[in-house]
Amino acid sequence: MTGIGIGRRAALLGAVAAPALMGRARAQGAPLVLGALPPLTGAGGPYGPAMLRAIQGVVDEANAAGGVRGRPIRLMAEDDQTNPDAGVRSARKLIDVDRVAAVMGTWASAVTTAVAPLCWENRVPLLTVSGADSITLLPHQGYIFRTQPNSRLQIATGTDFLARQGARRIFHLAAQSPFAQSSQDTMVERMRAAGGNVAGYIVYERDKTAFRTEVDAVLRSRPDTVFLNGYLPDVTILLRELFRAGFEGRRFTPAYAVNQNTFATLPNEVTNGVITWQPSPEVDSAVFRRLQTRFGNVEVDPYSAQTNDHATLAILAAAQAGDVAPEMLGTAIRDNIRRVSSGEGERVDNVTDGLRAIAAGRAVNFDGASGPVEFDERGDIRGTKFRYEAAEAGRFRVLEVR
Template sequence: MTQFTIDRRRLLAGTAALAGLSGLPGLALAQSSGPIRLGTLTPLTGSGGTYGPVMVKAVKAVVDEVNAAGGVLGRKVEVISEDDQTNPEAGVRAARKLIDVDKVSAIMGTWASTVTTAVAPLCWESKTFLTTVSGADSITLLPHQGFLIRTQPNTTLQGKKFGEFALQQGAKRVFVASPQTPFAKSTFEAIAEVVKASGGQAQLLIYDDKKPSYRSEVDEILRFKPDTIIMAGYAPDTSVLLKDLFRADYRGTKIAFGYGLNQKLLDSVPADTVEKTFVISPSPAEGSKAYERLVKLIGVASPDPYTTQIYDQVNLVLLAIALAGDASGTAIKDTIRKVSQAQGGVKIDNALDGLKAIAAKQAVDYDGASGPCDFDAIGDITDSKFRYEQVQGGKLTLVKIA
């Protein structure tokens, strides 16, 4: 039998050298040759069920493109999609599966703020990166240690826009009606600050979103004598509230959030109940190359804001993995801003071009279908345009984008 003697110093030196190289793409490939697994956690059912399926379609379309071009780090990308049912408990169960069973590096697209709030601790504890379209201010104030970004404007910014628009319509007495959500208080406070600064008054009512009628709540709202009512609920309860306001013969201005009043709701209620209602939502970057590319990719003429945002999220995650040479959640966390807001980087609007630029050792700066994807220190998007529409003849008609 031949005996081999291993010098201890040489062994340690070799081990250290390998450790130092572990961040390089080639070695990462050698260590992990299986697929890169990414998860989507969107509302395929429940109050947000209108949005989730198209969001997933956008993610899978991007990944299919990238896989057809050879994948990332020489590895195929696999998408595992779960339904959060627009419910925190279901969201937690689905997130645990994605993290513990599927071993995903990132979870993308959580929609309802209650779901994101429940899921976020699971992500940062497991070092799984989380990208969300939820707006509640409280989300990015969680101790997420950098394992979270959101492409949705926070509710303070959204509330400010609602308050300003209400004033532009001549509002003096603004009533906000909302179910109990993580963003109800912060949204109202932002609206009220703007309205009161102009000499107006504002009041808030929190209602039970499971009730079949809001007639008693409408009576309370009307006692305030509002000239403007802002509805901050989801589609099912907004539908009921609109009907009860119509029965009460309310003639003032009505404003709803885009997530609560969409074309599906318009098609399901009598036209008179919703006519002339205004709708405000964060605006996609219509006319941009990224937006046009998304439209062609998924075959949807006017993608909603959440679809444009998750499209940007998957592009950013893939680019971060490529730049890091590592598919871990920690690597995504450490690299995501280097591909989204690199000073002097090559302007990129899709993963394929970005992967080529990274391979050529170029810095990249991604701007997407939802707009510039620049994030502050706690993970909030720094700027966004908003889309203002009005229901006319049973259809949403554009008023302005600003």
């Protein structure tokens, strides 16, 4: 028996290992089966393998501690390919074939939107890092939990930062996505309040290999800032074309769209000065430092911190639920996630301490690597810090965390 089952694509990628369960975790009952659906390929491919690694680490730790009330935990992983159709096919396998009790780690908002109905119709909680406002507005019956701030909160804080930096005239280039229009609406509102404006707005198809029309529109509008609201492949092309066109204004983009891969692809003269922002993990916390140690020399990005918390929440909620019929386990996890992540219970920051406390009959309140994981009535995270960085000579310099 192994602690993880992986789909064919994940196996070919070598994204995860399959360690044998520790002896203490060998089945006294049927395994608790959890599903992971990160983007191992496609636009989210730079992040998915680490997200899955974080989930597997929590599962291994829980199994080493005896599992959930003596039941081993089995992780089944599939690659959503950052593609809604592939995500739906993979989710169907996890739900219909593997019979998972929860699905964790969807990244792209379009994938999460496509997968979500399968989850709530089958009473399987979905824990996601997707940000589109529309996701938690779906009629999900409480089965969606989002650790990523919604897009309105992200864009509002990002726009306020730009206003503090002196931006008064922004051009918004947005990849076609579920959060493009909501991002535009929020940015217009916040810039107007700051005495500025959004000078232009274009939604583009992100699979294009050139963006000359879009860049020409930027130059005609004479903005002081361009907001590149896209993904790594298309933002890389846009940065190159803006540089060649001689744009000298501020460039601002989500951190998932510019990372070390960008520095390996583009010369420093193209990336210098690019400002990124992202939800900030609790980098000074013990739980985050343990995750760093587990990852070795690999950077722990916010998504990996969040999926570390996804796995911990699902396991602790299953333990808190106690003995329930297999067909009701997903609903029981849904009903207990808030119970193990808020309230007056014993503060815990890892799955081992949480399982031990629950086994002793004590209430727990889990704080994760991504910060406190308290959810509102829609399933949105209640708040988080944001981290702003500037690219300098192939590295990032922190500008602000607040």
